[in-house]
Amino acid sequence: MTVRKKTAIFISGRGSNMRSLIEAARDTEFPASIELVLANNITAPGIAAARDAGVKSAGIVGSSFPDRLSFDKVLDESLRSAAIEIVCLAGYMQVLTPWFVGRWLGRLINIHPSLLPAYKGLHTHRRALEDGVRIHGCTTHFVTPELDSGPIIMQAAIDVGVSENETSLAARVLEQEHLIYPRTLALVASGAARLKEGRCVLEGHSSAGSALVSPTI
Numbered sequence: 528m529t530v531r532k533k534t535a536i537f538i539s540g541r542g543s544n545m546r547s548l549i550e551a552a553r554d555t556e557f558p559a560s561i562e563l564v565l566a567n568n569i570t571a572p573g574i575a576a577a578r579d580a581g582v583k584s585a586g587i588v589g590s591s592f593p594d595r596l597s598f599d600k601v602l603d604e605s606l607r608s609a610a611i612e613i614v615c616l617a618g619y620m621q622v623l624t625p626w627f628v629g630r631w632l633g634r635l636i637n638i639h640p641s642l643l644p645a646y647k648g649l650h651t652h653r654r655a656l657e658d659g660v661r662i663h664g665c666t667t668h669f670v671t672p673e674l675d676s677g678p679i680i681m682q683a684a685i686d687v688g689v690s691e692n693e694t695s696l697a698a699r700v701l702e703q704e705h706l707i708y709p710r711t712l713a714l715v716a717s718g719a720a721r722l723k724e725g726r727c728v729l730e731g732h733s734s735a736g737s738a739l740v741s742p743t744i
């Protein structure tokens with residue numbers, strides 16, 4: 528029988544990546560089970576989507592806390608009382624305190640809509656288009672205190688079309704996010720990807736030897 532790691536997801540908005548994780552974890556062979564969804568925004572549409580999918584979810588109002596550390600302590604307490612082992616950030620748009628990151632180091636992962644270390648922060652697709660990059664994509668990584676800088680677990684790259692705009696590029700990258708995030712969670716939950724001495728160590732995976740060339744020549 529598969530040992531399943533109890534997992535929580537933090538969101539701030541629509542939660543499409545959250546849905547892809549919940550969907551993947553419906554398979555009882557998947558090495559993680561989604562137990563809890565927490566949002567830092569009570570109007571996040573993902574809260575209802577999680578509930579509709581049968582996952583316990585809640586929004587926590589940030590303004591009722593004196594500072595971010597007090598907020599993160601409540602998050603930590605909720606995770607511990609649900610015996611959570613892994614936390615996935617899925618469009619969670621609030622920077623976590625170093626205290627929280629330290630407590631969950633190696634068990635806290637994020638997805639970011641760019642090929643890190645390029646385009647940390649916001650408006651990644653707009654900035655990539657402004658720069659005229661030919662290849663763009665998304666990254667999953669272990670979270671460390673510095674924003675969008677933790678050891679990389681997986682990446683998916685796409686070619687940037689000549690008539691691409693921010694909306695079309697975002698949609699194509701999001702499609703890839705929905706593929707790599709469940710795979711990333713499976714790698715971390717099974718122990719095949721782990722944080723060791725500041726790097727992500729992968730076991731049992733080799734390069735496919737493929738290249739993406741854009742434009743096609």
Ligand code: GAR
Binds near residue numbers: 640701
């Ligand atoms: C996703 O594109 C995710 O990569 C991004 O927010 C979006 C959330 O969409 N996250 C970040 O920019 C974090 N730095 P979703 O709510 O539909 O998953």
